[in-house]
Structures are given as structure tokens and as C-alpha cells.
Amino acid sequence: MSSKILEYFDYESDKSILHQVDPRGKALFVVVITCITILFRELVPLLLILGAIIPLTFLAHFFKKWMRTILILLPLILLIIIINALLLKVEYPTTIGIIMALRLIILTAVYGLFFQTVSPDDISQMLIKFRLPFTFAWAISTAYRFIPTLANETNIIMAAQKSRGLQIDRGNIFKRARNMVPLLIPIFASAMRRSWQLAEAIESRGWNATKNRTYLYSLKMKWWDYLVILVCLAIFGLFLFLVITQVDLPIWMQLYIPSKYELKELFKAAWDWIKGLFTK
Amino acid sequence: MSKKAVSLKQVTFKYKNSTKFAITNVSLEINADDFLLLVGYSGSGKSTLLKTINGLIPNFYAGTFGGSIKINGEDIIDKNPAQLAKQVGFVFQNPENQISNLTVEKEIAFPLENFGVPRNEIITRIDELVELLGIERIRYKSPFSISGGEQQLTAIAAALALDPPMLILDEVTAHLSPNSANDLLKILFKLNQEHDKTIILSEHRLDRCLNYVNKIAYIEQGKLKISGSLKEVLSSKEYPENLLPKVPRLFYELARKSNDFNNFSSKFRKSFNVENLPITISDFKKLMQIEGEYHD
Numbered sequence: 001m002s003s004k005i006l007e008y009f010d011y012e013s014d015k016s017i018l019h020q021v022d023p024r025g026k027a028l029f030v031v032v033i034t035c036i037t038i039l040f041r042e043l044v045p046l047l048l049i050l051g052a053i054i055p056l057t058f059l060a061h062f063f064k065k066w067m068r069t070i071l072i073l074l075p076l077i078l079l080i081i082i083i084n085a086l087l088l089k090v091e092y093p094t095t096i097g098i099i100m101a102l103r104l105i106i107l108t109a110v111y112g113l114f115f116q117t118v119s120p121d122d123i124s125q126m127l128i129k130f131r132l133p134f135t136f137a138w139a140i141s142t143a144y145r146f147i148p149t150l151a152n153e154t155n156i157i158m159a160a161q162k163s164r165g166l167q168i169d170r171g172n173i174f175k176r177a178r179n180m181v182p183l184l185i186p187i188f189a190s191a192m193r194r195s196w197q198l199a200e201a202i203e204s205r206g207w208n209a210t211k212n213r214t215y216l217y218s219l220k221m222k223w224w225d226y227l228v229i230l231v232c233l234a235i236f237g238l239f240l241f242l243v244i245t246q247v248d249l250p251i252w253m254q255l256y257i258p259s260k261y262e263l264k265e266l267f268k269a270a271w272d273w274i275k276g277l278f279t280k
Numbered sequence: 281m282s283k284k285a286v287s288l289k290q291v292t293f294k295y296k297n298s299t300k301f302a303i304t305n306v307s308l309e310i311n312a313d314d315f316l317l318l319v320g321y322s323g324s325g326k327s328t329l330l331k332t333i334n335g336l337i338p339n340f341y342a343g344t345f346g347g348s349i350k351i352n353g354e355d356i357i358d359k360n361p362a363q364l365a366k367q368v369g370f371v372f373q374n375p376e377n378q379i380s381n382l383t384v385e386k387e388i389a390f391p392l393e394n395f396g397v398p399r400n401e402i403i404t405r406i407d408e409l410v411e412l413l414g415i416e417r418i419r420y421k422s423p424f425s426i427s428g429g430e431q432q433l434t435a436i437a438a439a440l441a442l443d444p445p446m447l448i449l450d451e452v453t454a455h456l457s458p459n460s461a462n463d464l465l466k467i468l469f470k471l472n473q474e475h476d477k478t479i480i481l482s483e484h485r486l487d488r489c490l491n492y493v494n495k496i497a498y499i500e501q502g503k504l505k506i507s508g509s510l511k512e513v514l515s516s517k518e519y520p521e522n523l524l525p526k527v528p529r530l531f532y533e534l535a536r537k538s539n540d541f542n543n544f545s546s547k548f549r550k551s552f553n554v555e556n557l558p559i560t561i562s563d564f565k566k567l568m569q570i571e572g573e574y575h576d
Contacts, residue, residue, distance in 0.1 A: 121382050142380050148424065149376060194377050200331075201378030203340055205438060206365035206394040214396050216389040216403075 011119045018060040022221055023118045023126040025228035032236045033110045037103050039243065043095055044253040046102045053109050062116045066109055073108065077101045085263035092256040094263045120144040125219050134213055142198075150191060157186045283312040284353070285446055285478040286333055291347035293328060293337055302328040303502040305347070310480065310495075312445070315472045317489050318482040319523055320499040326482040329499060330448050333480070334370045335361040351446070365391060369439030373451040375431035379423045384415065384434045387423060391441045409437045412475075413467060429460025433467070440471075446478040447471065453483060461485075465492050486525045490560055498523070515554040527564050528557055 057063040084097030124137035161182050168179050291306045303325040310316055320326045331337040338345035339360040349356050351367050372378045381387040392402045410416045413433050418426050432452055453461035469492040471477040483489055497507035498519055506518045514528050535552035558564040
């Protein structure tokens, strides 16, 4: 499970159209969509956003991976819908539940797209362009670079401790959590050792030798990047206009699930039906 | 008389929170054309000694330091490793833990970027280095999809990026297969012979290095016991028999046996003199041929 979630954040070197877009443009896209998704409280606009993002996932060859992630998250999504539908004291609780779930689905798609198409090096280059110190950008890309190494080491330590008789997947959830302690100490110790050795190595390679660091590769905006940024800003502007002017959305956008089909009502009907079976 | 590359005088160091000294009163001179092999048991202070030459000690590790270290006649005590990177290249034991970039090319560029070298110069330097070390194939690959030997070559390329006259290698072959270890040593030999690099190598398995090194230093419990040419050191009483390479060990073994058995000729016995100590197999062959006991 955990390794599958890490896989979701994996960068895949590919030559898709979205890979060629500057990471700054994509970062802006992520920010804009996140704002819009969180602030819209109607079902139809969210469905429209989702409809607009699905073609993008195909463009980035991300659709299959996204669907796998959604499958993993399915229990959580259903839980969000059910809890909201049953517990919220508003007019249309099921609709709100579905909106919440939709937000989650859209955000997984948007962030997944970003991490799928932006290499860790580009992320650090982007942070440098945003005037963040190099140390910080380097830390981010190095953390990313060590994920597979540490995952591999965790597997080795797990196998070693299992071969000494540690039972990791036995017992209830608390027991299992306690079983993890013999894993955490060696993992932590080896991560510490690694970080020391890495620090030694970068010190010996002239870390912070001069203030004016140069870069082998740095980001350059192309015409389509300006286009992407322009489109993102236009969408954001439209959204701000809608929020500030408080214009009522057209009727067809204010669609709700009718109270006849509220989850609460459906559950009640099902319960009555089951009760009926036994009273007869 | 060749130029002195490094001179250590009475170097002593104790790590913080440690009760005993890691190295005590080490004095050692290394010439510019040397390929020095540093030998010693685990925990004898080999790595500590190497780190003093590159400034990691005492600038990166806290502790008590004494003595003086000069590189090309210049005192380096208050210089940090980054300032010394142009004079000393350092390669560590574990290749995985010294590579922090996501392609081989970027790893080689890293020190050059740190020193603010312009982009086009970085590219020409990378071109030179990948050709020198024969790693053109893996230039654009991730360092984690290549073999351990190639990772170590990448690390060497990064250490050589700033073109330091000296290269220090701390047990670099420990994680490698015998074949790639041999290839690596051959490359180091080439760097020493053709590119005039001073090379200091610490290593546990001596046999594979004997054809390449010209000097050897033995360190025991933080003290430098003996240093000098291969013959000098390996024939010395200070040098432990456990750490002898195969050929000298066989030689000593035979010398001992030759006194026990009568079927060795007296001429043969006489040749078993420390002065004739063979280092490599071909030395041994020669010795035997002189004495007429061995024929091809």
C-alpha cells in the first residue's frame, strides 16, 4: 500500500506534450485549480473542471495511474460521501458529500499530473527561479532522490528482522504498530549514517564555495509556456470575477440531488424494506 | 628529487566524545608522482588520516587536533573542504551515499556549478572527463540504474571535475566486484602515470593493487608504523604477516620451510633472503629462475 502511494508521486521521463511545458506554468495551473476546486460549492462546475482535466491526464499518459490511485482511495471516497450525507444538517447533504469527494478526485489528478510531468531537478530549478536559496532547492531534490534508496533499505531491514523471527503482520492494529519499532531504529540509524556520508561528500565537492553558483541546466520559457500562464490567469480572473461580483450561477449549474434520492432517505427505505421482510 | 605534494607533521586527532585518539603523531611525506597505498586493519585510523588531508578533519568533524598539514607547501589547517576541493579530490567508500544528483552528467557538473564555472566550460569539462574515464555510455543515465563500478567512476569523475592534482580514495573498491575493482585500479594507474595525479588509496585487499602502487604506508591503532617503497615495507618486521599479499607470504612460508627440509639446495636456501623479497608473481618467477628451480 505505502509503496503504491509513493509510486503515485513518481516522475516518469516521457516526451508527452505536458512534459514540455515549463514547470512554472504547471505550478500556476495547480494553484489555480486548487483554489477553484476548494472554493466552488456547486456540483456542476466541479464536474466541468473534472471533465476538462481528464483529457489532460490522457495527454500526459497519466490516466491509468490516476485510475489506480482512485481505486486505492475508493473506500475513503465512499466514506466521505456517506458520512457527509448522513451527518450534515443542511438541505442537500448527499450533494455536499459528492462535492467533497469530487474535490479529492480532482486534486489527486492535478497534483499527480504535476509530479508525473515535472522532474525533481526541474522542481528544484523552479524553486531557484522563485528566488528560494539553493540549499533549500537542493534539499528537496535530494530528498526525492533518496526515496528509492531508503525504500530499498527498508525492505532489506524488514527481511533481516523477519529472518530473526520478528512477526510484523501478526496481531491487532496496536500490536502491529508496536512490531514496527525494531524496524524504525535501524532505518533511522542508517538514514543518519547516510546523511553524514552525503554531507562529507558534498563538502568535498566544493559545497557553497562561491555565492554565484552557476547551473548546467536552467529553465527557459517558450512561447507555449506564456500561453499556458495566460490561460491559467484568465481562468483565475474569471473565477475571481464570479466570487467578487457574487453573480448567481445559471440554474442548470445549481443542480442538486433531489431530496427523494437523498442517501438518508434511501437508507431509510432499504431499512423499512428489510424490516418488512421479517415482520411478515 | 620530486616535488612534495603533502607533508604531515605530528598529526594527532581525537574525535569529540571519544576517549582515545584516532591518530597520534603521524608524520608522512607524499611526493607529487606517488601512488600511495594506505594499509591497516579496520578501525586503525585510515579514514581519519585521509580526511585530515582533505580538510574534513578538523573543519567538518569536531575534536582535538594537533600537528600541521601542508599541501604543496601551503598550510591547510584553517581551510574547509570546499576551499580545498580544487587541490584534493576525495572519493568515498559507498558510491550510493556520495551521489546527490539525478544524472551522471549533473553529478560531474555539481562541483563546477558550486565554483560558479560558466555553463559552456562545464560542458567541455564533462566531455573531457567522460572520455577520460570511459563513461560516455552512461552520461545521461540515472546514477542508480548503473553498476557499482560505474557509480564509483562517476564519483571519481566528480572528484576530478575541478582538476585537482591529488586524488584520495577511501576503500573505493569495497563495494565492487573483483573485475570492476581491477578496472578501477587500472584507471587510477593511468591517472597517476599519464595525467600526473598524486593518488592516495586505502584498501583492504592488497594483492590487486601491487602492480600499480609505488609506495605503501602501514598504520596500526592510529600510529604510522612504517612507510616507504613496497619492498621496504613488506620486508620490514613492523609489518604484520596477516596483511601480507599472497606472494610475499608464500615467500616467507617457504623460507621457514626451507630450514626444515633437506631437499632444498643450499643455494636455494640462500636466496630466501629478505633482500630478494618478491612482490608480484613475475618477481617470484624471476627469483626462481635465477636459482634454477623453476622453468616455464
